[in-house]
Amino acid sequence: QPKTRFPHFDETLRDLSIGDINFLQTTDTHGWYLGHINQRQYSADWGDFISFVDRFREQCHEQDSDLLLVDCGDRHDGNGLSDLTSPNGVYSSEVFMELDFDVITVGNHELYVKEVSELEYNTVVPRYGEKFISTNVEYLNDNGEYVPFGNSTYRYFTTDVKKYNVFALSFLFDFTGGNERIRVTPIAEIVKQKQFLELLEEFSNKPVDLVAVVGHLPVSHDWLETEVLHQVLRRYFPNIVIQYFGGHSHIRDFTILDNKSFALQSGRYCETVGFLSLSQLDQDNIDLDRKYIDFNLQSFLHHTNYSTVDGFNTKHGLQVSQRLTDISNELNLSETFGVAPHSYFLAGADYNSNDPNSLLRFFENHILTQLEPKICHENMDPVVSSQNNSRMVLINTGSIRYDLYKGDFNRNSQFIVSPFKNKWKVLQNVPADVAVQIQPILNRGPYIMSANSANQLDTSQLLSPYQRAVNSQMNANRLRYGQTTVDDLGNDGDDTIHKPLPKFQVPNVIRSYEYVDKLQPVDIVFYDFIERHVLWALQQACGDDRLLYHSLVQQLTFYNDCELEFNVGELLKKYALKNWQ
Ligand SMILES: Nc1nc2c(ncn2[C@@H]2O[C@H](COP(=O)(O)O)[C@@H](O)[C@H]2O)c(=O)[nH]1
Ligand SMILES: [Zn+2]
Numbered sequence: 001q002p003k004t005r006f007p008h009f010d011e012t013l014r015d016l017s018i019g020d021i022n023f024l025q026t027t028d029t030h031g032w033y034l035g036h037i038n039q040r041q042y043s044a045d046w047g048d049f050i051s052f053v054d055r056f057r058e059q060c061h062e063q064d065s066d067l068l069l070v071d072c073g074d075r076h077d078g079n080g081l082s083d084l085t086s087p088n089g090v091y092s093s094e095v096f097m098e099l100d101f102d103v104i105t106v107g108n109h110e111l112y113v114k115e116v117s118e119l120e121y122n123t124v125v126p127r128y129g130e131k132f133i134s135t136n137v138e139y140l141n142d143n144g145e146y147v148p149f150g151n152s153t154y155r156y157f158t159t160d161v162k163k164y165n166v167f168a169l170s171f172l173f174d175f176t177g178g179n180e181r182i183r184v185t186p187i188a189e190i191v192k193q194k195q196f197l198e199l200l201e202e203f204s205n206k207p208v209d210l211v212a213v214v215g216h217l218p219v220s221h222d223w224l225e226t227e228v229l230h231q232v233l234r235r236y237f238p239n240i241v242i243q244y245f246g247g248h249s250h251i252r253d254f255t256i257l258d259n260k261s262f263a264l265q266s267g268r269y270c271e272t273v274g275f276l277s278l279s280q281l282d283q284d285n286i287d288l289d290r291k292y293i294d295f296n297l298q299s300f301l302h303h304t305n306y307s308t309v310d311g312f313n314t315k316h317g318l319q320v321s322q323r324l325t326d327i328s329n330e331l332n333l334s335e336t337f338g339v340a341p342h343s344y345f346l347a348g349a350d351y352n353s354n355d356p357n358s359l360l361r362f363f364e365n366h367i368l369t370q371l372e373p374k375i376c377h378e379n380m381d382p383v384v385s386s387q388n389n390s391r392m393v394l395i396n397t398g399s400i401r402y403d404l405y406k407g408d409f410n411r412n413s414q415f416i417v418s419p420f421k422n423k424w425k426v427l428q429n430v431p432a433d434v435a436v437q438i439q440p441i442l443n444r445g446p447y448i449m450s451a452n453s454a455n456q457l458d459t460s461q462l463l464s465p466y467q468r469a470v471n472s473q474m475n476a477n478r479l480r481y482g483q484t485t486v487d488d489l490g491n492d493g494d495d496t497i498h499k500p501l502p503k504f505q506v507p508n509v510i511r512s513y514e515y516v517d518k519l520q521p522v523d524i525v526f527y528d529f530i531e532r533h534v535l536w537a538l539q540q541a542c543g544d545d546r547l548l549y550h551s552l553v554q555q556l557t558f559y560n561d562c563e564l565e566f567n568v569g570e571l572l573k574k575y576a577l578k579n580w581q
């Protein structure tokens with residue numbers, strides 16, 4: 001994928017202040033190692049990031065300070081680089097592993113599909129050895145034993161420069177959607193387990209200068225799991241700095257848990273490198289700086305005091321950028337299917353006001369209606385029960401991953417917008433007055449996190465991929481749009497000063513409605529991934545009419561008997577080939 005887009009190089013930047021110990025965090029990269037070709041502020045690729053880490057480490061060492069690198073998981077699902085191979089992640093993991101991390105862990109996206117977990121456990125875990133840890137996620141190995149998904153449940157190590165003793169742990173949020181090889185023990189249970197408390201007892205009696213929790217869970221204040229964990233850690237380490245690194249909710253965030261405990265979260269999709277520096281660890285008032293670095297060469301050169309790209313690039317970084325181009329060519333990611341006439345936004349346009357720039361409205365009105373019952377075997381009867389029925393096609397918005405930008409719509413764009421492969425199910429002949437209730441019931445329900453259960457999550461945190469609040473005071477006239485973060489330290493965390501992006505709530509599910517008339521029943525088509533949630537909503541909609549509910553469920557079947565490769569991504573491609581030439 002040729003690097004056609006460098007950043008503007010004329011943005012106004014804030015500086016980082018290097019401390020005694022410094023951290024760079026990535027999380028929820030979701031395979032975005034090629035860089036964002038449609039967004040110049042995130043146009044750096046993983047090779048550029050490797051050069052940045054090397055140059056920044058030189059700078060830290062020149063100032064007699066440490067640099068640690070952490071990654072908090074979700075390295076799959078969201079980009080053709082990770083999702084076009086089988087199992088997904090073959091190429092993207094190869095590129096990711098070019099960078100050495102000091103602590104790395106898993107996210108929920110390493111755990112949905114068995115083959116992905118096996119690839120991760122058999123290649124990424126051995127590559128990182130003791131640096132790969134999981135405290136509450138276990139993997140069922142080939143001997144039938146549950147072992148930590150990593151080398152261990154913790155890492156205890158000494159930093160290179162200051163010789164700080166670091167005790168690192170890692171936690172995943174209470175995720176219940178893992179495949180048969182995965183066992184996640186909720187934090188609320190782990191903190192009561194004798195084995196875990198003995199581990200804390202053992203290390204609270206060793207020299208520890210810093211406790212690091214590198215996990216895949218949001219750092220926002222209302223995330224109770226972190227509060228529960230922090231109370232226990234504070235009991236065993238009353239005066240030690242406890243630093244959390246979180247992820248999963250795809251936002252930039254920084255929270256203060258107490259005067260010696262902080263939490264950093266660094267966005268998603270290689271848009272952000274999270275930076276944190278801590279100084280005077282043994283004092284009560286810790287000196288710190290946090291910044292959210294835009295993933296581009298202007299930021300990377302600025303923070304490492306390089307004035308030219310040629311001077312900045314390292315040999316290793318250039319090699320990885322070339323490898324990325326080769327893989328992109330091999331996967332044909334630049335194969336174009338058309339030119340999108342304008343941008344469509346997932347959270348940047350208001351679904352509820354029918355904004356024509358809403359990606360979700362575009363899907364409801366033009367993309368989901370492209371789905372046809374695909375009969376793969378000649379002896380299959382068309383499953384659509386009657387040509388006269390109305391039809392609804394319903395999907396979870398968690399399956400729509402990113403905006404769709406004006407310009408070239410290519411093979412990678414398909415995966416960037418929606419990478420998942422699911423089968424289509426259909427509830428046939430649903431009375432129209434019941435069918436119209438399904439979407440509003442689901443949108444009042446809990447966030448759809450996995451196939452087998454709902455999570456009672458505060459959807460305002462998860463469904464708007466941008467920052468929780470915006471009150472940027474900046475003079476927005478000459479600034480460009482970009483992320484403007486408000487966190488516990490105020491609104492100066494972004495390294496690049498932007499004009500705030502609009503952000504709107506995103507519903508749990510969206511649906512098309514090909515309406516015949518109010519007398520005709522409706523065929524409701526939906527992803528098998530959300531089957532449990534749809535049946536739960538149907539039960540609510542049927543109310544006391546148990547007979548109706550059971551008769552409808554008895555007619556539940558596959559809408560097509562074969563997997564439509566990549567689902568709505570394929571429908572989007574079909575639309576582009578027809579309408580965007
Ligand atoms: N329709 C599908 N949605 C899926 C699938 N696997 C995951 N998901 C959705 O992803 C988000 C979680 O992503 P994260 O980056 O926030 O952790 C959640 O909304 C899931 O519903 C799938 O196979 N099909
Ligand atoms: Zn994620």
Ligand SMILES: [Zn+2]
Binds near residue numbers: 108109216
């Ligand atoms: Zn996640």
